[in-house]
Amino acid sequence: MKESLFRPRGIAIAGASRDPAKVGHQVLHNLLAVGYPGQIALVHPQASSILGVQAYPDLAAVPISVEMLILALPADTTPTMVEAIQRRRRERGDLKVVVALAGGFAETRTEEGERLQEMLADGCRTAGVRLLGPNCVGVIDHRNRLDTSFLSVMHRRPSGISVLSQSGSMAAWMAMEWGARPTPVGLNKFISLGNMADMSLPELVGDLSDDPTTRAIGIYLEGMSDVQPFLDAARRASRRKPVVVMKAGRTETGAQAALQHTGAPPGSDELYEQAFPANGLLRVRRVDDFVSTLTTFDRLPLPLGSRLAVLSNSGGAGVCTLDVLADQGVSLARFSPASLTMMRSVLPHFAVVGNPDGYVDMTGGVGPRQVAQAVATALRDPGVDAVFHLFMPTNFNDTEAMAEELLRLLPGLKRNSLEKPLFLVLLGGQSTAQARQLLEEHGMMTYSSPEQAAISFAAMARYAASRQLVRHV
Amino acid sequence: MKESLFRPRGIAIAGASRDPAKVGHQVLHNLLAVGYPGQIALVHPQASSILGVQAYPDLAAVPISVEMLILALPADTTPTMVEAIQRRRRERGDLKVVVALAGGFAETRTEEGERLQEMLADGCRTAGVRLLGPNCVGVIDHRNRLDTSFLSVMHRRPSGISVLSQSGSMAAWMAMEWGARPTPVGLNKFISLGNMADMSLPELVGDLSDDPTTRAIGIYLEGMSDVQPFLDAARRASRRKPVVVMKAGRTETGAQAALQHTGAPPGSDELYEQAFPANGLLRVRRVDDFVSTLTTFDRLPLPLGSRLAVLSNSGGAGVCTLDVLADQGVSLARFSPASLTMMRSVLPHFAVVGNPDGYVDMTGGVGPRQVAQAVATALRDPGVDAVFHLFMPTNFNDTEAMAEELLRLLPGLKRNSLEKPLFLVLLGGQSTAQARQLLEEHGMMTYSSPEQAAISFAAMARYAASRQLVRHV
Numbered sequence: 050m051k052e053s054l055f056r057p058r059g060i061a062i063a064g065a066s067r068d069p070a071k072v073g074h075q076v077l078h079n080l081l082a083v084g085y086p087g088q089i090a091l092v093h094p095q096a097s098s099i100l101g102v103q104a105y106p107d108l109a110a111v112p113i114s115v116e117m118l119i120l121a122l123p124a125d126t127t128p129t130m131v132e133a134i135q136r137r138r139r140e141r142g143d144l145k146v147v148v149a150l151a152g153g154f155a156e157t158r159t160e161e162g163e164r165l166q167e168m169l170a171d172g173c174r175t176a177g178v179r180l181l182g183p184n185c186v187g188v189i190d191h192r193n194r195l196d197t198s199f200l201s202v203m204h205r206r207p208s209g210i211s212v213l214s215q216s217g218s219m220a221a222w223m224a225m226e227w228g229a230r231p232t233p234v235g236l237n238k239f240i241s242l243g244n245m246a247d248m249s250l251p252e253l254v255g256d257l258s259d260d261p262t263t264r265a266i267g268i269y270l271e272g273m274s275d276v277q278p279f280l281d282a283a284r285r286a287s288r289r290k291p292v293v294v295m296k297a298g299r300t301e302t303g304a305q306a307a308l309q310h311t312g313a314p315p316g317s318d319e320l321y322e323q324a325f326p327a328n329g330l331l332r333v334r335r336v337d338d339f340v341s342t343l344t345t346f347d348r349l350p351l352p353l354g355s356r357l358a359v360l361s362n363s364g365g366a367g368v369c370t371l372d373v374l375a376d377q378g379v380s381l382a383r384f385s386p387a388s389l390t391m392m393r394s395v396l397p398h399f400a401v402v403g404n405p406d407g408y409v410d411m412t413g414g415v416g417p418r419q420v421a422q423a424v425a426t427a428l429r430d431p432g433v434d435a436v437f438h439l440f441m442p443t444n445f446n447d448t449e450a451m452a453e454e455l456l457r458l459l460p461g462l463k464r465n466s467l468e469k470p471l472f473l474v475l476l477g478g479q480s481t482a483q484a485r486q487l488l489e490e491h492g493m494m495t496y497s498s499p500e501q502a503a504i505s506f507a508a509m510a511r512y513a514a515s516r517q518l519v520r521h522v
Numbered sequence: 523m524k525e526s527l528f529r530p531r532g533i534a535i536a537g538a539s540r541d542p543a544k545v546g547h548q549v550l551h552n553l554l555a556v557g558y559p560g561q562i563a564l565v566h567p568q569a570s571s572i573l574g575v576q577a578y579p580d581l582a583a584v585p586i587s588v589e590m591l592i593l594a595l596p597a598d599t600t601p602t603m604v605e606a607i608q609r610r611r612r613e614r615g616d617l618k619v620v621v622a623l624a625g626g627f628a629e630t631r632t633e634e635g636e637r638l639q640e641m642l643a644d645g646c647r648t649a650g651v652r653l654l655g656p657n658c659v660g661v662i663d664h665r666n667r668l669d670t671s672f673l674s675v676m677h678r679r680p681s682g683i684s685v686l687s688q689s690g691s692m693a694a695w696m697a698m699e700w701g702a703r704p705t706p707v708g709l710n711k712f713i714s715l716g717n718m719a720d721m722s723l724p725e726l727v728g729d730l731s732d733d734p735t736t737r738a739i740g741i742y743l744e745g746m747s748d749v750q751p752f753l754d755a756a757r758r759a760s761r762r763k764p765v766v767v768m769k770a771g772r773t774e775t776g777a778q779a780a781l782q783h784t785g786a787p788p789g790s791d792e793l794y795e796q797a798f799p800a801n802g803l804l805r806v807r808r809v810d811d812f813v814s815t816l817t818t819f820d821r822l823p824l825p826l827g828s829r830l831a832v833l834s835n836s837g838g839a840g841v842c843t844l845d846v847l848a849d850q851g852v853s854l855a856r857f858s859p860a861s862l863t864m865m866r867s868v869l870p871h872f873a874v875v876g877n878p879d880g881y882v883d884m885t886g887g888v889g890p891r892q893v894a895q896a897v898a899t900a901l902r903d904p905g906v907d908a909v910f911h912l913f914m915p916t917n918f919n920d921t922e923a924m925a926e927e928l929l930r931l932l933p934g935l936k937r938n939s940l941e942k943p944l945f946l947v948l949l950g951g952q953s954t955a956q957a958r959q960l961l962e963e964h965g966m967m968t969y970s971s972p973e974q975a976a977i978s979f980a981a982m983a984r985y986a987a988s989r990q991l992v993r994h995v
Binding site for chain 2: 070072075152153157199200201214215216217218219221222225226228229269271297298299300301302303305306307309310311334335336337362363364365366367368369371372374375376381399401404405408410413441442443444445476477478479480498500
């Protein structure tokens with residue numbers, strides 16, 4: 050783990066600005082807003098202070114200890130900054146990490162851009178300073194109250210999810226989706242990869258793998274020049290925690306745009322399709338699936354196997370969900386005779402129990418208490434590894450009442466079956482918002498579509514299976 | 523068109539109840555709530571009135587004209603009710619349609635259930651009365667202020683979308699998703715198919731095809747015994763308006779559950795996969811796609827071709843969207859030299875314009891006015907049939923400001939390019955809610971994910987192409 054990247058003692062910002070529209074202002078603003086606990090100093094030719102933070106005319110003059118330097122200056126200042134970095138190392142020896150935000154380097158695929166990037170990377174290397182970027186939005190570590198980014202959308206309560214992203218705006222999009230969940234989810238660590246002139250994807254995957262507060266790793270990729278070191282690092286990481294990857298630029302036009310965007314070669318998607326699962330990586334294709342799969346890994350216990358029970362109070366939604374689960378290669382559980390008897394006695398006589406195996410159409414006429422009892426029975430069944438509970442508000446059953454019955458029964462359930470994940474799929478748009486919030490505040494995980502739940506469970510089942518393999522080897 | 527189904531003169535409800543938890547109460551409640559303009563009477567052995575509506579001991583005693591009878595009684599009352607229906611026809615001759623809500627008929631696949639259904643269907647046929655159901659949630663026509671259902675979730679402002687569904691709860695789910703849109707969407711007509719003992723899917727598809735207020739038809743299916751008549755009706759309908767179908771029970775387990783649910787044979791999905799497109803049907807696989815595709819057809823003009831321009835202020839989201847569009851087989855436009863020049867002069871110098879063809883990465887640094895100008899340019903380009911405008915709020919550009927700039931420019935645009943659909947994809951969860959509402963209140967269509975927009979556009983392009991074929995034949 051890079052202490053100086055996630056918990057630097059002292060930060061200097063070169064390029065801080067008084068103008069709220071400028072990146073150099075927003076970075077300082079974010080750092081103050083998250084309550085960074087160390088000292089901050091600015092490097093600014095004229096200003097004496099911005100937002101109450103003391104400024105100095107050059108880096109050499111900064112009196113505090115500076116472990117991290119944030120560069121919020123255009124690419125053409127690189128020669129001057131490299132000199133300043135090397136001088137600081139010589140004179141003070143405190144600088145350890147440079148975070149270079151600006152674009153205009155190798156991603157432009159121009160000679161000038163490549164020359165400046167090489168100069169920056171070489172300058173840092175010879176000075177013994179590590180470099181994140183350039184062309185990145187920085188690093189966020191909510192646990193350590195660090196935010197060097199100019200994003201304004203990250204929820205701050207840290208979860209166990211850490212994300213590496215080759216695109217800053219994708220990270221912003223994902224952060225907004227996480228923030229819009231029934232209980233907003235903040236990331237644990239977020240690292241914007243940028244051009245990876247020094248700190249590389251494999252190295253940072255290794256860092257997150259070692260990080261005890263990271264329970265699940267998410268990676269957004271568009272391309273890279275050397276795939277094998279990444280696959281090696283990901284394989285090692287996935288033995289310790291789930292690694293979910295969204296690789297864009299899958300198609301010809303997507304790849305062409307990706308090359309313009311990050312400057313990194315997108316590579317053949319067929320290769321990735323084989324290499325990802327072979328190296329333990331869990332691939333998703335949509336941002337909503339990325340968000341819900343990682344949140345699932347963070348919140349729910351891993352199932353011991355892949356035998357899933359599905360209970361629905363909507364026949365139609367049940368059919369659709371079984372379709373989606375079959376698409377994902379998920380196999381259903383087989384209820385024990387005791388569970389079948391119990392559910393038949395609890396549910397209305399027109400409910401369809403165990404046909405197909407592992408599936409219960411509780412029907413729309415079912416009440417809150419019956420639903421909760423059926424779910425409890427499924428969770429207790431030794432032949433069941435995980436439960437899908439599909440629910441739609443009806444005139445006979447509102448979602449809040451169902452949620453409360455579930456919570457009444459779940460403390461006991463939790464004691465008996467801590468090991469089993471429960472997928473609460475609450476259908477019906479905004480009408481279930483309150484119940485979802487209530488359930489999530491109790492640490493549960495809810496979904497608004499069968500697809501999100503199915504993709505999340507399939508990833509979990511694949512991961513659990515791979516872990517078992519590792520255990521048995 | 524069935525006047526007596528959608529605009530009955532006089533309705534009687536057999537099985538009305540004082541108990542709000544009962545279907546027989548909810549039906550009456552809905553009918554009153556939508557402001558049904560005709561007369562209502564109840565058939566009830568004891569009550570003299572419920573919710574202020576007069577009750578009579580039997581159907582023969584109802585003095586008002588009864589064109590529609592709603593049966594909210596259990597299946598075992600069938601013999602009595604058939605007698606009452608036949609007597610009413612003999613004595614008064616006014617009854618034209620029976621809507622039978624209860625289950626317990628052929629869908630149970632028991633001898634008794636099948637016998638009762640045959641008795642009901644035969645009884646109606648010999649009396650010259652049409653039958654909807656049994657085992658359905660009824661019919662809704664918001665334009666005619668009719669609602670015989672016991673659903674409580676349908677938004678009442680009618681759109682041009684009409685839906686036929688083999689599952690009542692699926693209709694409820696869809697209605698809730700429509701109601702949760704930035705501007706809530708109500709259906710035009712909704713018909714719950716039930717067991718189709720008399721009124722059949724092909725016949726009702728024909729009715730909606732003839733209905734001048736229905737702009738787009740949506741169908742949720744789980745199975746049917748005779749596919750060809752449906753395909754014939756759908757093919758004819760799709761020459762007049764788009765027909766979007768969601769067929770569930772696609773997989774082995776899904777089909778098994780579907781058979782238990784509706785009692786209708788789900789059939790081979792390979793057959794449907796071939797037959798749907800061959801007969802002009804547009805298939806979707808997810809409820810969210812069903813809802814957004816139909817809403818798109820209702821709101822946006824049909825494109826004259828399939829050449830799509832994509833503009834994004836997020837490089838990553840742009841790449842993802844191009845991937846999804848390629849998955850859907852969508853081909854990109856080629857900008858005219860004039861458009862390229864114009865966009866390059868308007869956008870920041872680091873924007874990537876026309877690489878790949880038809881795509882513009884406006885970059886995150888772009889401001890509201892620049893965005894609106896670029897979108898306007900793309901819409902004006904004669905080589906562009908439709909435009910995707912992907913937008914993510916940034917520190918340099920908030921969504922409301924962008925939406926207002928767009929509205930400022932769009933009145934002129936509308937005059938010049940009425941024929942071109944604009945797909946506003948606003949990413950970032952709840953943070954774009956206000957802007958989406960603003961844009962939708964002006965009649966536009968917004969999307970919260972590239973996938974929904976891509977699937978909707980692909981359906982539109984396929985439909986437009988099939989219409990061209992028909993025109994040229």
